[in-house]
Amino acid sequence: MPVPxxxxxxxxxxxxxxxxxxxxxxxGRRCSTDQGVVRVRFxxxxxxxxxxxxxxxxxxxxxxxxxxxxxxxxxLEDTDQSRLVPGAADSIExxxxxxxxxxxxxxxxxxxxxxxxxxxxxxxxxxxAQQLVxxxxxxxxxCSSQRLELLKxxxxxxxxxxxxxxxxxxxxxxxxxxxxxxxxxxxxRFRLETGVEPFQDxxxxxxxxxxxQVEGDPVVMKADGFPTYHLANIVDDHHMKISHVLRGSEWLxxxxxxxxxxxxxxxxxxxxxxxxxxMNKDGAKLSKRQGDIFIQSFxxxxxxxxxxxxxxxxxxxxxxxxxxGRRIDELISEFSPSKITTHxxxxxxxxxxxxxxxxxxxxxxxxxxxxxxxxxxQELIRLAxxxxxxxxEVLEEDYIRRVLHFRKGHISSLGDLVTPxxxxxxxxxxxxxxxxxALTSDAQLIASLALKLVSEHGEAxxxxxxSKGLKALAKQVxxxxxxxxxxxxxLLLSGLQQGPSVAExxxxxxxxxxxxxxxxxxxxxxxxxxxxxxxxx
Ligand code: GLU
Numbered sequence: 001m002p003v004p005x006x007x008x009x010x011x012x013x014x015x016x017x018x019x020x021x022x023x024x025x026x027x028g029r030r031c032s033t034d035q036g037v038v039r040v041r042f043x044x045x046x047x048x049x050x051x052x053x054x055x056x057x058x059x060x061x062x063x064x065x066x067x068x069x070x071x072x073x074x075x076l077e078d079t080d081q082s083r084l085v086p087g088a089a090d091s092i093e094x095x096x097x098x099x100x101x102x103x104x105x106x107x108x109x110x111x112x113x114x115x116x117x118x119x120x121x122x123x124x125x126x127x128x129a130q131q132l133v134x135x136x137x138x139x140x141x142x143c144s145s146q147r148l149e150l151l152k153x154x155x156x157x158x159x160x161x162x163x164x165x166x167x168x169x170x171x172x173x174x175x176x177x178x179x180x181x182x183x184x185x186x187x188x189r190f191r192l193e194t195g196v197e198p199f200q201d202x203x204x205x206x207x208x209x210x211x212x213q214v215e216g217d218p219v220v221m222k223a224d225g226f227p228t229y230h231l232a233n234i235v236d237d238h239h240m241k242i243s244h245v246l247r248g249s250e251w252l253x254x255x256x257x258x259x260x261x262x263x264x265x266x267x268x269x270x271x272x273x274x275x276x277x278x279m280n281k282d283g284a285k286l287s288k289r290q291g292d293i294f295i296q297s298f299x300x301x302x303x304x305x306x307x308x309x310x311x312x313x314x315x316x317x318x319x320x321x322x323x324x325g326r327r328i329d330e331l332i333s334e335f336s337p338s339k340i341t342t343h344x345x346x347x348x349x350x351x352x353x354x355x356x357x358x359x360x361x362x363x364x365x366x367x368x369x370x371x372x373x374x375x376x377x378q379e380l381i382r383l384a385x386x387x388x389x390x391x392x393e394v395l396e397e398d399y400i401r402r403v404l405h406f407r408k409g410h411i412s413s414l415g416d417l418v419t420p421x422x423x424x425x426x427x428x429x430x431x432x433x434x435x436x437x438a439l440t441s442d443a444q445l446i447a448s449l450a451l452k453l454v455s456e457h458g459e460a461x462x463x464x465x466x467s468k469g470l471k472a473l474a475k476q477v478x479x480x481x482x483x484x485x486x487x488x489x490x491l492l493l494s495g496l497q498q499g500p501s502v503a504e505x506x507x508x509x510x511x512x513x514x515x516x517x518x519x520x521x522x523x524x525x526x527x528x529x530x531x532x533x534x535x536x537x
Contacts, residue, residue, distance in 0.1 A: 037070055037241075038243050039073060039244075040061040040065050041242050041245070042054075042057060045083070046092060047085055049085070049087075049088050049092070052286060054092075055099060055295055056312045056313075059099075060246050063335045064246060064335070065104070072103050073104065073105045074092070074116060076092070077233065078119050079119070079226045079228065080229075081226060089107065093108050098305055099295065099305040121232070125221065125227035128235050131265065132220070132261075132265070137264035138220060139176075139191060141164075142184050163215055164189070164217060169191060169217065187219045187223050189218060190219075190261060190264075196209065202244075202340070203274050204274055207252065234262060242270045243270055243271065244271045244272075251274060252274040255274075273337065276340075278315075278345050279345065302356075306328065307352065307355040307356040307360075308355075309331065310359065312345075314355075318337065318340045324355060325355075325359070325362070360373075371397075374404070378395050380415065380417070384423075384426075385423065388427040395426075399513070403417065421500075424493060424496060429495025439484055439487050440479075440488050446485055447492065447521040449477070451515055454514055454515050455511075458511070461507045461510065462507065466506055470486070470489075470503060492518055
């Protein structure tokens with residue numbers, strides 16, 4: 001499917017309507033024909049685990065690729081070897097798969113233009129750096145770290161931002177050769193030119209930063225033989241035939257520098273789109289230090305991946321409406337690049353349970369997904385109540401399915417169903433005849449009437465009808481009030497003094513289990529004063 005003309009938002013005062021239209025035409029032409037297939041990439045550094053901000057960038061790339069029939073690539077930028085976090089690389093890919101935004105090409109999966117791990121592509125960066133040196137666009141720099149430190153200190157003293165003074169630009173060829181022959185430690189720097197051409201960002205419109213006026217020449221190859229981000233990033237985007245770079249807006253000001261490198265190498269650059277940052281709802285930066293924005297921690301808490309995708313796109317932009325409950329296929333069909341706004345996306349994580357509730361309900365309603373939920377819940381029940389489950393019937397698929405259908409729309413995670421409030425669903429209560437007697441002397445009568453009520457209502461118990469039936473039942477018990485009758489029934493059903501309404505409990509438990517529990521009190525009198533829990537086993 002060809003990429004349609006990306007709508008363009010103009011944010012600079014200098015842009016006229018005509019300029020915007022011209023830009024849109026340009027961009028459209030570049031999107032659809034010359035650049036061929038859409039190929040986008042998510043390029044995190046495995047210097048930490050995947051967090052919400054990263055997932056959001058990956059998601060927009062994924063959506064963009066799927067919308068325009070392209071490929072979504074995961075490339076791990078591990079050039080800063082000193083900051084690598086063990087396990088992060090694998091975990092990033094695991095988390096993308098868990099979130100159901102799997103890459104088409106990746107370090108683990110491979111692909112035609114791999115490898116997808118930068119540390120395995122060092123030769124390519126070295127060759128490119130050499131090419132830049134030979135064409136005069138880059139040069140060897142032998143400045144010691146002490147000298148660079150001194151430059152920094154002096155700049156701070158003058159109240160200026162430190163920058164390299166480009167001294168080694170001016171070394172003569174012979175000097176360079178001598179130093180190289182002596183084995184002097186060195187880096188390679190890119191020669192920043194003035195006269196940067198503006199580029200058109202899908203989100204921010206026409207942009208340009210005269211980098212040479214504010215920065216010293218940047219290092220592209222470090223002394224350890226590894227490239228810096230700037231070089232490796234453009235080399236890979238070029239060789240991996242990336243058509244669109246969609247990344248965080250923190251990279252917007254580096255893009256002019258990247259474009260200078262593309263020009264120096266004679267390569268055609270991809271189209272850029274910078275996504276505004278994801279912030280807390282109070283406008284503060286999402287802090288990784290809080291630990292709770294890592295995808296793994298959401299996974300552990302039972303958050304559904306689709307709820308995470310929904311909340312991260314709901315607060316942001318790229319969609320004309322902000323409705324909740326969108327799944328990935330709807331995100332893809334409703335997404336429009338021209339709807340991405342330049343202001344930060346404010347994330348309200350307090351709303352996450354609400355998103356989860358909606359998506360859990362959708363899963364319960366899908367037969368295949370419901371079966372998986374049943375298995376997951378069986379495991380949670382076993383873990384929470386192993387010692388107390390006296391009857392395997394509560395672990396049966398049909399029983400759990402009914403509970404899920406009855407509770408859907410009210411629970412925001414499966415974990416809610418194994419909290420003390422709902423333990424009655426899985427553990428038959430135990431109580432003594434004294435407890436029963438303290439509530440009413442009519443326990444036998446009430447239990448028999450309740451059994452009759454259940455049998456009259458058959459398989460499909462309904463809360464409203466049962467509530468009416470319970471009112472009528474209470475009237476037949478002359479010496480106990482409605483309240484006492486309900487208290488007794490709640491005790492028989494759950495062992496609880498307070499909790500959900502009796503009718504709700506009966507619907508959740510279903511006719512078989514409810515009857516079983518009412519029968520306990522009849523057995524209790526037969527068994528004398530023994531605990532009903534034992535009597536019923
Ligand atoms: N490795 C960079 C990061 O982690 C990639 C930036 C880009 O997408 O160009 O943010």
